[in-house]
Amino acid sequence: MDAALDRLPKTRVLVLGDVMLDRYLWGDVDRISPEAPVPVVRYVREETRAGGAANVAHNLAALGCKVALCGVVGQDSSAERLRAMLADMGADASGLIPDSGRPTTEKFRIMAGQQQMLRVDREDARPLSASIAARLLERLSALARDCDGIIVSDYGKGLVSLALMEKILAFARPAGLPVVVDPKGMDYAKYRGATCMTPNESEAAAATRLPAFTDAEALAAAQALRSQLDLPRVCITRGAKGVLALDGDVHRFLPARAREVYDVTGAGDTFIATFAALLFAQAPFFEAVELGNLAAGVVVGKLGTAVATRQELAAAAAEQSAPARKIFGPGPGERRALGELADRLRAQGKRLVFTNGCFDLLHAGHIQYLQESRALGDALMVGLNSDGSVRRLKGPTRPVIGQEDRAHLLAALAAVDYVAIFEEDTPLDLLRAVKPAVLTKGADYSVDTVVGHEEVAQWGGQVRLIPLKENRSTSDLIDKIVAGARR
Numbered sequence: 001m002d003a004a005l006d007r008l009p010k011t012r013v014l015v016l017g018d019v020m021l022d023r024y025l026w027g028d029v030d031r032i033s034p035e036a037p038v039p040v041v042r043y044v045r046e047e048t049r050a051g052g053a054a055n056v057a058h059n060l061a062a063l064g065c066k067v068a069l070c071g072v073v074g075q076d077s078s079a080e081r082l083r084a085m086l087a088d089m090g091a092d093a094s095g096l097i098p099d100s101g102r103p104t105t106e107k108f109r110i111m112a113g114q115q116q117m118l119r120v121d122r123e124d125a126r127p128l129s130a131s132i133a134a135r136l137l138e139r140l141s142a143l144a145r146d147c148d149g150i151i152v153s154d155y156g157k158g159l160v161s162l163a164l165m166e167k168i169l170a171f172a173r174p175a176g177l178p179v180v181v182d183p184k185g186m187d188y189a190k191y192r193g194a195t196c197m198t199p200n201e202s203e204a205a206a207a208t209r210l211p212a213f214t215d216a217e218a219l220a221a222a223q224a225l226r227s228q229l230d231l232p233r234v235c236i237t238r239g240a241k242g243v244l245a246l247d248g249d250v251h252r253f254l255p256a257r258a259r260e261v262y263d264v265t266g267a268g269d270t271f272i273a274t275f276a277a278l279l280f281a282q283a284p285f286f287e288a289v290e291l292g293n294l295a296a297g298v299v300v301g302k303l304g305t306a307v308a309t310r311q312e313l314a315a316a317a318a319e320q321s322a323p324a325r326k327i328f329g330p331g332p333g334e335r336r337a338l339g340e341l342a343d344r345l346r347a348q349g350k351r352l353v354f355t356n357g358c359f360d361l362l363h364a365g366h367i368q369y370l371q372e373s374r375a376l377g378d379a380l381m382v383g384l385n386s387d388g389s390v391r392r393l394k395g396p397t398r399p400v401i402g403q404e405d406r407a408h409l410l411a412a413l414a415a416v417d418y419v420a421i422f423e424e425d426t427p428l429d430l431l432r433a434v435k436p437a438v439l440t441k442g443a444d445y446s447v448d449t450v451v452g453h454e455e456v457a458q459w460g461g462q463v464r465l466i467p468l469k470e471n472r473s474t475s476d477l478i479d480k481i482v483a484g485a486r487r
Contacts, residue, residue: 004283009064017053017153019071029112053153059273061089062307070095078104149280156184180276196233257297290347342434354436356383365469374415383427
């Protein structure tokens with residue numbers, strides 16, 4: 001991840017979209033108006049921030065990228081303020097085309113403490129006139145000659161039309177320029193042929209006419225978008241549930257990374273800016289998605305339209321990639337840690353394999369079984385029945401070896417990456433926490449008798465049955481030991 005972040009200052013990004021000025025009036029509320037049943041906000045201060053596609057540009061600048069912004073503004077003081085802000089952040093604002101027939105889009109928010117009380121929008125969402133559209137395309141074409149990729153930030157304010165998208169893609173494809181789109185509306189036909197699209201759940205559901213709120217539904221919607229629009233890749237941002245990333249036929253569910261959520265305003269802008277910039281910097285797709293997800297987690301911990309700096313992103317990435325221990329005990333805290341570990345593995349593009357058992361008196365059959373399980377993925381997690389769980393399953397004389405010793409013996413094996421002790425009679429809750437790509441069990445089972453097979457199928461995983469080594473069992477070993485002691 002560090003290498004990709006280090007390349008960002010050399011990455012040139014062109015942003016096209018609906019630019020806005022976000023205005024905030026901050027105040028205090030301690031009474032209700034006598035004139036109407038509304039709160040009275042006592043003015044404290046005002047603040048302006050770059051919004052819409054301008055916020056995407058601000059996020060890119062905070063990451064150290066070279067940024068150029070194309071859009072349409074009015075001939076008003078708000079446009080002057082936006083240009084000054086873009087100049088301060090080092091972004092090229094020469095692509096902002098003035099249109100005397102419309103105002104600069106503004107979102108005016110009245111804030112009391114950390115609570116948004118009211119938002120007032122000033123906008124004209126009519127399609128651009130032919131002359132303004134021609135000037136915009138001319139400037140866009142000139143700026144595109146010196147960029148590594150294009151972000152289209154469509155807020156549905158009349159700028160991003162079918163004709164404009166066709167012209168963008170027509171010169172981007174031959175030049176090898178990736179085009180990443182944050183879409184709007186219900187008809188996504190105009191985005192056909194883009195490199196990647198990043199709708200949120202509601203937008204994906206509206207565009208596909210499919211539900212997109214469970215994991216399985218979101219995956220089906222992403223696959224539908226990819227198929228219908230000839231998209232190599234799709235990301236669906238899912239708020240508190242994180243991000244679904246689809247690259248061809250391979251998908252990953254990445255959880256939300258926010259520790260605290262104060263304000264989700266602009267989180268989508270941060271995600272697409274970070275993700276696209278890293279993609280343009282030649283980072284692997286799933287790595288770019290994970291870092292975009294981390295950046296969004298940083299900004300929702302801030303109030304109002306905000307950005308994540310490269311330093312903040314590097315710190316968040318370092319925290320996520322901290323080395324994990326091999327043995328995890330039972331209990332809710334350990335279960336959460338296991339879930340986070342599994343999320344990190346998925347974010348790194350790794351295939352997690354899960355199996356479970358008592359593993360009392362390890363023997364050659366166990367070793368072969370674990371080796372073959374590990375060969376099915378990139379990391380093997382073994383769910384280990386606790387002593388109490390073994391007693392309930394095997395009887396009062398078992399286990400022969402206690403859970404801590406069994407866990408350490410398993411962890412010492414080269415084939416085993418992680419060991420998770422569970423108190424329950426089955427590993428179902430543990431499976432739900434880690435969501436493995438592969439669940440293995442001995443071939444003395446059938447798939448439909450394996451605990452968790454239905455759940456694994458729901459998140460797109462599979463169950464694999466491993467042939468067992470003949471004449472190898474813990475019970476046989478114990479019987480031989482007991483028989484030998486009696487002679």
